[in-house]
Amino acid sequence: MADDQLSEVFDHIEIRGLMSSGFAARDHWVARGTLDHPLKFIAVARGRAWLTTDSTGSPIALDTGDVAILNNQAWLELRGGAGDGPPRDIDVTVASYTSLREDDADHTGADVVLGGHVALNPVGRTLLLQALPPVGHVQASPAATHLRYRLDQLLDELTGDRVGSAFAIRQHGQLLLLDMLRAYVDQAELPPGWLRALTDDRLHAALSLMHAEPAKPWRLETLASASAMSRTSFATHFRTVAGMPPLTYLNRWRMLLAQRALRDGDDPIGSLAPALGYTSVSAFSSAFKREVGESPLRYRHRLRDEKLTR
Incomplete structure (x- = not known):
């Protein structure tokens, strides 16, 4: 699928x-x-x-x-x-x-x-x-x-x-x-989190949009409409199931994509930023460091150094 x-x-x-x-x-x-x-x-x-x-x-x-x-x-x-x-x-x-x-x-x-x-x-x-x-x-x-x-x-x-x-x-x-x-x-009744969100039928359409086009500046109204819910109902249900607001989930999905790209690929940081929806390298780097705890470049170098020492 x-x-x-x-x-x-x-x-x-x-x-x-x-x-x-x-x-x-x-x-x-x-x-x-x-x-x-x-x-x-x-x-x-x-x-x-x-x-x-x-x-x-x-x-x-x-x-x-x-x-x-x-x-x-x-x-x-x-x-x-x-x-x-x-x-x-x-x-x-x-x-x-x-x-x-x-x-x-x-x-x-x-x-x-x-x-x-x-x-x-x-x-x-x-x-x-x-x-x-x-x-x-x-x-x-x-x-x-x-x-x-x-x-x-x-x-x-x-x-x-x-x-x-x-x-x-x-x-x-x-x-x-x-x-x-x-x-x-x-x-089981799963605790709030990504696993529960990814298996929730009511969120499937909204998650499909965010996963397919992570760079798009998604609005809450658009995601709610795709899920056939009102803005308020969608926001409440999403937070209950995922344990976070929809746009926080989107940011974490972008960071997951960024970490894989930095770990496995050679794309320069300057091309990753717009591909993931950030208007500048500095905005991407700040978001990445806030989520991961280190800059994108340092993350890439650290992982590659670890591979060489294995």
């Missing part, structure tokens, strides 16, 4: 779903560990588990097909199974999903847990972390059939040890991320 704003933003923030861990366990077990990525996800592919993190309070029950999205959590604990005696201890920081191949292929009677993280560029980390709650529970509801199917495909690749499995796991990890975000958007 030409006006798929969510995909457009995903491209700009370079979002990727990466699988990193997994284990199968029978009887009584407990898995613990500290988290080294700001945005993690835990999926129960088989069985059931109880999740606790530093902000959940009481444990959350994760059934087969459920996914938990962990936003800036320091640690997690998962419990499952039953039985007498002390539980089997599992360190989630070293539980590689390759160990799943050592178990029987169908994991009969086992709880199977998969883990991964969401990789983002610095802009994406700011946007997505602000758009999600500390712990998001995506349930395997009848409407989330794509999510359950994706987990089955992923588990099949993780245990199959077939030619090209590493490539397939990367692709399924990316699609699992999309499926779980889609399911979460359908199930």
Whole structure:
């Protein structure tokens, strides 16, 4: 779709779903560990588990097909199974999903847990972390059939040890991320922010205009008319959903485009300014520094220096 704003933003923030861990366990077990990525996800592919993190309070029950999205959590604990005696201890920081191949292929009677993280560029980390709650529970509801199917495909690749499995796991990890975000958007009341705005049907037309022509000096009346709302109703609804006024959103969209252009392209600052709706380089530079915290030129040089030192 030409006006798929969510995909457009995903491209700009370079979002990727990466699988990193997994284990199968029978009887009584407990898995613990500290988290080294700001945005993690835990999926129960088989069985059931109880999740606790530093902000959940009481444990959350994760059934087969459920996914938990962990936003800036320091640690997690998962419990499952039953039985007498002390539980089997599992360190989630070293539980590689390759160990799943050592178990029987169908994991009969086992709880199977998969883990991964969401990789983002610095802009994406700011946007997505602000758009999600500390712990998001995506349930395997009848409407989330794509999510359950994706987990089955992923588990099949993780245990199959077939030619090209590493490539397939990367692709399924990316699609699992999309499926779980889609399911979460359908199930949850998202906090105000860009993710909620981009999935709001009433704002779709106005966002399409701003995304398609960011340099245009959009007026509130024009955007409201495109959304079939009065000026006041549109402004109120936009602020409620996006957490900011429409023209503030437009400015932040321009800054997102600017950061990608400075990071990936060679266009001079003088040509970026009018392309993004600024009447002068100084106006663009001031807006950029106010939003990002440094001048456009310094931002470009810093990112290129960081690439050279990697």
